[in-house]
Amino acid sequence: MKMEIRRVQMTGGASFVVTLPKDWAEQQKIKKNDPVGIMIQPDGTLVVTKKITEEPDQRTKEINCSTITDPAFLFRMLIGAYITGFNVIRLTTKQRFSPFVRTGVRDFTQMTIGQEIVEETDTVITIKDLLNPAEMPFDNTIKRMFVIVKNMHEDAIAALETHNKELAQDVIVRDMDADRLNWLIARQTNMIMQNTSLSRKMEISQSLAMHYYMLSRIIERVGDHAVRIAEHTLPIVGADIDKKILTAIKKSSTLSLEIFDRSIVSFFNTDMKEANRNIESISALENICGDINNMVLRQDTMIAINIGYIAESIRRSGEYAGDISETVINLLIENEQGPHKKKTGK
Template sequence: METRKVQLSGGTTYTVSLPKQWAEEHGVEAGSILHVDPNEDGTLLVSSTHKADDELVATVPVESRSLDELVRTVEALYLVGYDRICLRDPTGNMAGVAHEFTRRTSLSGLEVLEATETKIVFHNLIEARNVSIRKNTIRLNLIVLSMYRDAIDAVVDGDESLARSVIDRDDEADKMFAMISRHFRRSLSNLQEVQQLGFTRDELFEYYYVARQLERVGDHAEKIARLVTRHAPDLSPELVDTIGGMADRSRAVFERSTETVLSNAPLETAYQALDDRTKLVADLEAIDRDLYEHDSAGNAYLAGLLLDSIKRTAEYGANIAEMGIQRERRTCSATE
């Protein structure tokens, strides 16, 4: 990092010199036009070209890659921030691939712009200025909370239909998290992205971190639902009641934790969630030990998987509570 002394020019204008090496590398000379973008977090972006309107473009040669590999490649390019992705195959074997792509992947804003026998072009249609990271995180929270609640109900009631609906909703949760992740990643290297999203980088990281925990809870809700559809748990009524009670406590930890970040609940709510998590984990571990000592191996294994997902849901909720505490400390320090 270099430092520059601010000088007063003409009695009305502050000036600062540019590093010579940077100017030469970017073709900046006397008379060049530079773009200056002030940001709310106190940073000032100076660029030799206005990159806000530039698209990030990637071209991927298909070669001998499988369809699964190509899907993962497109998803990765989307997540790191590319606006336009082109798959090229000069041998002309791309017929029908575009349809298979749209069937296998669902990413917000990514549409097939062009599809021929030699290439497929994807284009992202959603601009940062039209995205609300906060609202999308809140929506993801609602989706995941309903998934978790319904997954536990499916276990308690033995409802395979409800379990399948939970599995179906996991795609929606993944889609929402992917969009949040994409814009957070872009904000790390593009200050215009930060400006358009309307949050500081600290705030964007906090929302991304919370969304990551939410996505993990959604994965465990899906895991619970798949246990119902694959194994049709034959657990005793007493054990089902125990699992339901533990799940209710876990959900309470999760809900209190998200309130500290998404609903501006008092800081005490976060501390209470952490205390409740600690007590719940101890009780879950005691139940798990008792299962393997007194129940059949099959039931103990299946119930253990359910209890593990319940425990992890509480742990991910506690991670959110800790982020709520960190955010509160950060904002307090900024105003003191």
């Protein structure tokens, strides 16, 4: 879109005036004496909008289920509509819904936050978002994700050490808790990008919202690796694993989680130096995981393969935590004062 350059004029000796583009005003159906809203953004830019109320835009997504036969495809469409910020999702069909549609809708409402079925007939199902985005601050969601994922990793390692099959299976189930919070942050980020008034209401800039979204994606991936550790624990539950290997696994896991913990702390403390030190510590983790891979060569094939995958997931978790520290540095370079610090006047 081409930028229009307009000169600032002065009227009455005190007020600065800039005219609005005629094409834009006509497209928005703005007439003489109509009010418009002007919002100052954190980066100093101004947003001019016809919308002057705080009420969020009501966006509806229509999904015709008449030609959908794949339950997984339907679920992905529902998640896509949720993440992109639609307030209402309306499913229709020419004849009665197939049973998998109703099952998929119920799974969707249970796996997402704030989605409720408000209408259900033979040919129409309406899902409405009942959550006020401002009631779920980004900080709280990220901290909750971190606790969930960290506990998943710890329990996956404990399941390996104690031969606890049920605990490993529980880790796999808990992954959905991390996923639903990641989807929520993705949804809120998209809504903020579409609605600048929501950005102001939640007291978060669009740029910072994107950093939170990147952070949630990384934490979700750490959770995925906790699941992989649990999955590769199940085939070797009860196996006779060399105690030296278990000790090395526990050591690498502890270091990986320490990097993960410090990366989150550096984000909330806006500590660039700590974030940099955290990245430098990843090489020690890689060395330990490399030693584990060498040690398992003396084990049975089944044990060696699964321990190798477990060590790989521990290493990858630490590297993802390093990515969080890199995100912290990028954010603080962009905003030297830090995203959580406010300017004070004299």
